[in-house]
Amino acid sequence: MVDRHRIELVVNGETETQEVEPRRLLVDFLREDLGLLGAHIGCEHGVCGTCTVLMNGETIRSCITFAVQADGQEITTVEGLASNGKFHPVQEAFWEKQGLQCGYCTPAMMLRTVEILRENPSPTRDQVREGIASQLCRCTGYQYIIDAVLEAARTMSAGAETDGKVLVKQGAGPSSAEAAAQTQGSGPALEEEAEDASRQKES
Amino acid sequence: MAVTQQPKVERKWIGKSIRRVEDPRFLLGRGAYVDDITLPGMLHAAILRSPYPHATIKSIDVEAARSLPGVVAVVTGAEAAELCAPMPDFGPAPDKHVWRCLAVDKVRYVGEGVAAVVAKSRYLAEDARDLIQVDYDPLPPIVDPEQALEAGAPLVHDALGSNVAYERTFTFGDVDKDFAEAEVVVSDRLRWNRSGGQPLETVGAVAHYDLGTGMMTIHCNSLTFSHFLFMMANTLKVPSNKLDVKPVNAGGSFGSKFWAVKVAVLSGMLSKRVGRPVKLVEDRIDNISNCDHHGSDRVYYVEMAAMKDGTLRSLRLRTIDDYGAYIQFGTGTHGNSLAQLVGPYRIKTAQYQVQAVLTNKCQQGAYRGFGSEVTNWMVERMVDLVAQEIGMDAVDIRRRNFIQPDQFPYFIPTGNMYDSGNYEAVLDKALSMIDLEHWRAEQKRLREEGRYIGIGVISAQERSVFSATEFWFWFDEPAAKVTSSPESVTLTVDGAGNITATLYSCAFWGNSAETMVAQLVAEEFDVEPQNVNIVYSGSNRSLPATGPGGSRFTVMVAGAVQGASTRIKEKMFKVAGHLLEADVGDLEWTDGAVRVKGVPERSKPMAEIAAWLHLFKHSLPDDIESGLEASKVYDHPYTTMPSDDRTNLGVFYPFMGNACHIPVIEVDITTGHVTFLQYVAVHDAGTLVNPRSLGGQIIGGTAQGIGTALYERYVYDKDGQLLTSSYMDYLIPSAMEVPDLEIGHEETPSPFTVHGIKGGGEGGRMMTPAALSAAIDDALAPFGVRCNELPATPERIVNWIEEGRSRQPELTE
């Protein structure tokens, strides 16, 4: 007889109610019970950061959090970033700057970016570097990721000005689910052609 | 050999840093990795690992595990040996070092699989795993590779009679004469410890054995050498035409998913056993301890002969390589070494003794560089030692010995050919990007403050596109003289003129395989790269494909794309000739259409020709079949056979990239911590397809090179226990350990490949360990430090400084 607990939580803006075994890891709950496959398993001991999601707007390791602990909380996964067929500015920037290679750490890296930019909308390169050090990436050597975070900072603050509204508030602002919802309409559509002029530091 | 290089032409898509076509799915979190796959009725497996490095399995009691509710099967190694033949093994004597998917009778390393559990969930499978009782009789382990050579050492495989799986000395030219005539001979013992790819996604597979059809379908994130999969079918005891391996996007590999077939075999075996789909995904401990893909683990005793003016004459070495408990790829990693044994230098003779040793550790596989990165480190370390001995500058000694641009194609003593290069141009570009004078002045000034900065300058090779001969030229009587490692593509143009490219290997493992193919196809047909659809074929109806590895994919797939495109165009020309009432010889391809030469208004766009071919067959000449599709199996473009006596190994790895890395570092002598002040990397990978994507490979490879040089090591203690079985102890660099690189590109096209492309996927890791070792030496020159072992961890650096101090008492604080 397996002990099961009923949990109710908001995931990417939707209320989900399920019964789960207490030992079920949040990452398994998201992936297997909700089909949110963008949360990835990397090390299952909290080091690599691949499983990172937002809980109430803050990054957490979903591989060392039990699903029962998410009861009553608000979770945002990478699936909550894009809306209405449009990328979130962070996604757009990661594409533009090639802030990914295999894509496995990418959802977590982007969620951490959302948090970094909420806490500091115009970070320095060094601040971004230290900020993303919580997330291991084995492919990129981080340089293009840092470029992407800075690019997202630029487009988001430009977007905030042109839209006349703050996309992502500072401090304990709205959850990123709300923030993501607010970014609707910014950034080009996914289908849009994306010719790029490489502006990397190359000679 | 045909020289296929065209003169530098105006290209529309090749050479552009377009956004990658693969990225949207990953950005959306829809990467479709192997762990994302769920099949109806699917079960989950977990593997019981050996806690002992070396032990006899006396008995296994699985009763408690089997009776746990939710458990469907428990399979021991002995039972697996009934269900499966041994694993495919390209090693020297597969019958004497038999490798199986689960250990039988004896375990040979910590982490080796002993039994497998299949249950309704991974949680339950692990619960049951805990209930399996194994009675082990521990045996003394052999851990140190040099001790493994000694008489009386515990034997990893009794049937082999020793721990030496392979041993041979290759002599290329009159080495003795060069050493006798040398004015300077330097020697050293160098130690390169094992690290590994450690992709953030582990190896996984979902297998489905269909009892009704006898079809074994396995989705897995490793599919290479599709033409060798009959060996895996043999292991699984299914007919080779009833095995279909479906490639799945891999979340990184770096070599470590290269022919990573054990997990696929285990899942297939278990699916056959239970008659339902089975998912097996390694957890991190599995992947660290039991992935079959640890990297090179070498001891070198090496001598270099030179003249006082800095001319390098000869290289003579013995290398002992610790392969772990099995040797699946034989000494292929030393083939890589022999491909570029003399680096970018005119060293005329060489002697190479290799001793492949077995110990109680996880076996070696592939890791970015496949052994050639170790050779680069060794050669550059020895060149630096000669320079130090004769008091010559690191840059000058390299310039003096570079193979010159007019000497290509250049045959090195081992027989391999370097197709092209301009090493001095690469070096000069790197030097132009860094202010050496400034850093030398800073070095002097800071030393007076008790701070130590160092500059490393190295030049090294990146061989690309291996041929099959390097897997058998070791033997006088090889089992099979395999001759090519091909890559294939099928291009299909549908009735609306849209193009689909079918790939036949697990091409995407973090590289930009699809973007490469899209750009290459776009170049051929004047379409937008993102409009090219890329799909992957399962192995069952596969054309021969070798997949990524050895920096081969872009070069090889370019050949395949060009070949298939030519065939498509030939057919289109026929149709256009008919429609335009023109002679095929009067037609040309321009802007996505076939037209009468010089007459733009008499043209037929591809979409129209495709429509004719799909829908209006009977309006076309009789000899034209419906449809528009062509395949090309592109074979290795330049392979020659080894000589019978193996004094010449032939050409087997000919497209030779080159790079110069110049890091500037500071070493904190109180802690041994290394930080970066600047890092310049200039690479020549021939014609660039997508500069930014290559840049990404260079930077990522450099980050791994930093890991290898400073942080990463799979550590086994003297008792054979693995001390680094988690990411708390196996240290992958974070963003704080990796600097921003300043990247430069040179483009010396290969005369032998399509578009002149050379491979570049392993680049950074091929250079960085040598560059950082040189920089550490330079920083700590006042202490006489010589970086002769990697990783140079903070503690090791501190110990080197202390040893230096003890040699020079005046330096003591």
Added chain:
Amino acid sequence: MKPAPFAYHVPSALTEALAVLDELGEEGRVLAGGQSLVPLMNFRLAQPTHLVDINRLDELDYIRRDDGVLAIGARARQSALERSQEARGAAPLLVEAVAQVAHPPVRHRGTVCGSVAHADPAAELPAALLALDAEVVASSRQGERRIPIHEFISGPFTTTLAPGELVREVRVPVSGAGSGYAFAEFSPRHGDFAVSGAAVLLQLEAGRVERASVALCGVAGMPVRAAGAEQSLRGARGSEEELEAAAAAAVEGLTPSADLHGGSAYRRRIARVCVRRAINLAFSRARGGA
């Protein structure tokens, strides 16, 4: 790598939590941030049969200054400490230490009290709290006891917490005006457990050290106070020689056990370097710099 089954209790009030813990006795294990416990459970190195989740105990989510003491409740996250202006004023040493614990996503869940209860000998917070002469408040159904931290932690991953007890609060004496502080550590990779680290608190009087606290992590089975260094610093003005002498005294007699990231000698060396760096910074802060 999945945890073994356990029974889960999620009380919504402290009294309820203490009742559950009391009933479970030896069987009960508290789940707070879980950032150390859950990895151990995933490895199945820890297989508690009952977990008592205190994350619903909003009443324990506080960091407040009160009567010369900074009180940190069991539910207070490490990142809350890091952001707390009150803590920054009252115990800046602790805030500097917490910023060096792992990474933000870990600090978002990890709690201060949980770190103390876990008693990892390499951890930053226990060492900082030891330097600060903190007290641990252990609550149980039977009542409450206050335990000086040096008595609370009794060995590697071992404390004197009794079955049925909960670390309800950590109490940190407010650092006086004119004090200088620093937490310095070294790990090969950023964000990892340190090879060693040093927490230093200096109280200066007319430019001389009146009182010094020096504590180390990573050099023994539990965080240790460096009495020799504290002694040596008394009356010091911060000269190079004094710094060196104090750093040397700090590691005298220490024989850290070796592990992968550092042999015994290397750990001692790093401890000495960290002590020296921390004292140096603490002096400059006490003098009104940095």
